[in-house]
Amino acid sequence: MVPVPGPTIRDVANLAGVSVATVSRVISGSAPVSPATRERVEEAMAQLGWRPNMAARSLVHGRTGLYGVIVPDVANPFFGELATGMTREAARLGIQIVMLHTDFSEEQDLAALDLCREHRLDAVIYTSGTLGDAHRDAFRKLGRPVVLAATFDPDGEWPGILVDSEIGARMGARHLLSLGHRKIALLGGPETDQVAAGPRWRGWRAELAEAGCLPPAEWQLEVRWKQQHGYQAAISLLRQPEAPTAILCCSDMIALGVLAAAADLGISVPHELSVVGFDGQAIAGFWRPPLTTIGQPIGLIGREALHLATRLVAGEEPPTTRWLTPELIVRGSTATPRR
Amino acid sequence: MVPVPGPTIRDVANLAGVSVATVSRVISGSAPVSPATRERVEEAMAQLGWRPNMAARSLVHGRTGLYGVIVPDVANPFFGELATGMTREAARLGIQIVMLHTDFSEEQDLAALDLCREHRLDAVIYTSGTLGDAHRDAFRKLGRPVVLAATFDPDGEWPGILVDSEIGARMGARHLLSLGHRKIALLGGPETDQVAAGPRWRGWRAELAEAGCLPPAEWQLEVRWKQQHGYQAAISLLRQPEAPTAILCCSDMIALGVLAAAADLGISVPHELSVVGFDGQAIAGFWRPPLTTIGQPIGLIGREALHLATRLVAGEEPPTTRWLTPELIVRGSTATPRR
DNA sequence: CTGTTAGCGCATTCAA
DNA sequence: TTGAATGCGCTAACAG
Numbered sequence: 001m002v003p004v005p006g007p008t009i010r011d012v013a014n015l016a017g018v019s020v021a022t023v024s025r026v027i028s029g030s031a032p033v034s035p036a037t038r039e040r041v042e043e044a045m046a047q048l049g050w051r052p053n054m055a056a057r058s059l060v061h062g063r064t065g066l067y068g069v070i071v072p073d074v075a076n077p078f079f080g081e082l083a084t085g086m087t088r089e090a091a092r093l094g095i096q097i098v099m100l101h102t103d104f105s106e107e108q109d110l111a112a113l114d115l116c117r118e119h120r121l122d123a124v125i126y127t128s129g130t131l132g133d134a135h136r137d138a139f140r141k142l143g144r145p146v147v148l149a150a151t152f153d154p155d156g157e158w159p160g161i162l163v164d165s166e167i168g169a170r171m172g173a174r175h176l177l178s179l180g181h182r183k184i185a186l187l188g189g190p191e192t193d194q195v196a197a198g199p200r201w202r203g204w205r206a207e208l209a210e211a212g213c214l215p216p217a218e219w220q221l222e223v224r225w226k227q228q229h230g231y232q233a234a235i236s237l238l239r240q241p242e243a244p245t246a247i248l249c250c251s252d253m254i255a256l257g258v259l260a261a262a263a264d265l266g267i268s269v270p271h272e273l274s275v276v277g278f279d280g281q282a283i284a285g286f287w288r289p290p291l292t293t294i295g296q297p298i299g300l301i302g303r304e305a306l307h308l309a310t311r312l313v314a315g316e317e318p319p320t321t322r323w324l325t326p327e328l329i330v331r332g333s334t335a336t337p338r339r
Numbered sequence: 340m341v342p343v344p345g346p347t348i349r350d351v352a353n354l355a356g357v358s359v360a361t362v363s364r365v366i367s368g369s370a371p372v373s374p375a376t377r378e379r380v381e382e383a384m385a386q387l388g389w390r391p392n393m394a395a396r397s398l399v400h401g402r403t404g405l406y407g408v409i410v411p412d413v414a415n416p417f418f419g420e421l422a423t424g425m426t427r428e429a430a431r432l433g434i435q436i437v438m439l440h441t442d443f444s445e446e447q448d449l450a451a452l453d454l455c456r457e458h459r460l461d462a463v464i465y466t467s468g469t470l471g472d473a474h475r476d477a478f479r480k481l482g483r484p485v486v487l488a489a490t491f492d493p494d495g496e497w498p499g500i501l502v503d504s505e506i507g508a509r510m511g512a513r514h515l516l517s518l519g520h521r522k523i524a525l526l527g528g529p530e531t532d533q534v535a536a537g538p539r540w541r542g543w544r545a546e547l548a549e550a551g552c553l554p555p556a557e558w559q560l561e562v563r564w565k566q567q568h569g570y571q572a573a574i575s576l577l578r579q580p581e582a583p584t585a586i587l588c589c590s591d592m593i594a595l596g597v598l599a600a601a602a603d604l605g606i607s608v609p610h611e612l613s614v615v616g617f618d619g620q621a622i623a624g625f626w627r628p629p630l631t632t633i634g635q636p637i638g639l640i641g642r643e644a645l646h647l648a649t650r651l652v653a654g655e656e657p658p659t660t661r662w663l664t665p666e667l668i669v670r671g672s673t674a675t676p677r678r
Numbered sequence: 679c680t681g682t683t684a685g686c687g688c689a690t691t692c693a694a
Numbered sequence: 695t696t697g698a699a700t701g702c703g704c705t706a707a708c709a710g
Contacts, residue, residue, distance in 0.1 A: 006482050008702090008703055008704085009703060009704060010703080010704095018680075019680065020681090020682095020704075020705090021680070021681060021682080021705080021706085022680060022681080023704095024706085025680085025705095028705080030706080032679060033680085034680090037679080037680080049480050051453065051456050051457050051480075052703080052704075053398070053457065053703050054394075054458045054459075054704095055393075055395075055397040055403075055458065055459060055702085055703075055704090056394075056686085056703035056704040056705085057703080057704055057705075058686090058704095059394045059395055059685095059686045059702090059703080059704075059705095060686050060703090060704055060705045060706080061686085061704095062344060073423070074413045074418075074419045074422050074438070075416055075419030075420050075423045076419070077414055077416060079413075080413045080414030080416075080419055083413050083440060084412070084414045084442065087441075087442060088442060091442065091444075091447055096450075097439075097440070098437040098438065098439065099413070099437065099439070099440060100437065100438070101422060101426040101438060102426075103423065103426060103427060105430075108430055111435075114390065115435055117390050118390050118391060118392065118393040119393045119394065120394060141390075143344075143345050227622065228625075231625065256625055257625060259627070260625045260626070263627035282566075283595075286566045286567075286595055286596060287599070287626075288599055288602035288603070347687055347688085348687060348689095349687080349688095358697045359687085359689090359697090359698095360690080360696075360697060360698080361695090361697080363688065363689055364689095364695095367689075369690080370690095370696090372695070372696085373695060373696090376695080376696085391687085391688075392686090392687050394686085395688040395689090395702090396688055396689075397702090398686090398687080398688075398701090398704090399687090399688055399689045399690080399702050400689080401702080
């Protein structure tokens with residue numbers, strides 16, 4: 001099945017007995033066309049099954065009508081929801097989105113940005129976490145609007161939309177403190193992550209320090225983002241003679257790993273151990289006990305990021321980064337400590 | 340930030356003091372270029388930060404070097420894993436993939452296929468489930484290879500790669516039967532789904548009928564694919580005086596909903612109720628009890644679908660649909676029935 | 679209202 | 695080894 005050229009606008013024009021310009025007018029509505037002619041052209045288009053060649057069109061316009069969305073991991077429900085929010089809004093606005101999956105690889109990130117540039121996508125929404133210098137460079141070379149979704153630029157060069165993780169982390173810590181917990185462990189992503197993990201560590205520590213119960217270093221574990229990482233860390237944490245009564249986690253996935261570990265060790269949640277997640281993913285609400293967590297309005301972030309992009313494409317003034325407030329969602333995985 | 344035109348090949352040629360043809364030769368290697376000239380050109384490219392305009396290039400070639408992947412729901416971990424398998428393989432092969440998310444909407448499916456056609460993508464991998472006539476039409480008009488991943492074409496017009504769901508369903512049923520279950524309920528997707536739900540219903544029924552314990556109609560519930568649907572169905576099923584001792588589910592997500600429902604009703608799994616899922620998603624292994632399920636090699640399906648597409652693009656003979664055998668993964672959610 | 683024509687940026691002849 | 699010219703499919707002046 002070798003690529004078959006397919007009909008061109010000229011074929012349509014010939015079949016309809018008009019010039020290519022007239023065909024162009026019919027499809028773009030850029031100038032009046034007599035109803036009779038229009039009908040002949042439309043018939044010819046239908047008969048030939050012709051569709052415009054976007055490469056040719058974008059060569060003329062310098063635009064494609066396409067927005068690129070760069071995502072590190074579509075298999076992660078968080079990014080899946082984010083992308084869903086964007087595509088729903090895009091469908092509503094008649095915008096086309098192409099998703100570029102980069103598998104958490106900087107190399108693929110940059111390749112994706114190159115692709116956006118080479119194909120002259122109208123805008124790029126970037127969701128892949130902390131920005132490196134290579135990213136900044138690539139953004140600049142893009143020559144197109146860039147919007148950050150669920151991440152941000154400390155220098156403020158590119159606008160973004162995301163929740164304030166530090167506030168969210170404080171909410172989680174305060175919730176545990178108000179329940180009476182004093183022995184609280186922390187399970188978080190890399191502190192070098194300035195977008196998600198870093199601020200969460202900061203928020204937790206600030207809140208716990210103010211309450212005078214900053215946990216010892218052994219109870220502050222840096223882990224990666226998935227369930228298995230939370231599981232392993234929790235196993236080692238909970239096996240120690242002196243165990244925490246509560247654990248704050250950087251993501252729902254980590255927290256679900258902790259719940260599994262507790263179940264395996266015969267530790268009852270929430271009676272013997274309270275667990276708090278972060279993100280508010282739907283699946284965590286179906287766990288038993290359902291996970292108490294800090295909810296992010298993920299769909300909203302996606303929608304708003306797309307809006308931001310459309311405004312920038314329309315040439316409006318670049319807005320600044322917008323911070324949303326997360327929400328404490330109290331479910332069944334937290335309670336007053338037994339002792 | 341209005342789109343800035345950016346440098347063209349002509350700018351590079353001028354700066355290097357050569358013709359555009361020479362620049363073209365340097366980047367394509369289509370003809371020999373003297374080392375000195377090459378160096379001057381490369382310098383000019385670097386200095387200008389020039390990147391080829393793919394719209395122009397694809398106008399000439401009729402190819403883009405891009406494969407389109409059409410996915411109904413990236414927030415669903417199944418499709419996320421499938422997409423990950425493809426993008427990993429694509430990265431390895433140096434192929435670029437653009438993902439089109441269609442939100443389970445036929446309209447968006449067709450829009451995505453239009454986009455693939457208008458942008459002359461080199462191939463399309465379609466993953467969105469049962470094919471309608473509109474899809475077939477759109478595939479034909481594409482004029483490009485189409486590969487089906489985790490779905491198939493009953494007419495065999497387009498090759499695909501997927502597991503044999505009927506065999507998988509039989510495996511699940513046989514597992515329960517061999518444990519001694521006779522009162523088995525079925526929770527599946529729409530029977531009209533010829534790809535996933537339909538064959539699973541068929542497999543279950545055939546296996547159970549052969550064992551002489553086909554469940555009554557009230558125990559055969561058609562539900563949608565997510566946890567909440569499984570949850571609700573299980574609640575109504577398990578509240579009845581005469582309840583099944585086991586439930587076969589069409590997906591892991593449905594099964595996780597069932598596990599939550601059982602927990603809420605105080606029904607102990609697997610002692611009072613056995614549950615079997617379908618798909619083998621990683622997250623279901625972290626449930627407690629971990630879910631017994633029928634595993635699909637999702638990543639492999641993605642990889643192979645991409646391979647198939649590359650072979651078709653290379654002009655090799657169209658292979659036929661390839662069926663993979665699923666695998667019974669026995670974990671903690673199934674056991675011998677108590678009574 | 680409609681046709682003719684000149685590019686958009688690049689690859690590819692054909693000459694030199 | 696290099697340059698000039700042509701055309702890919704389409705839009706946007708400019709004429710008529």
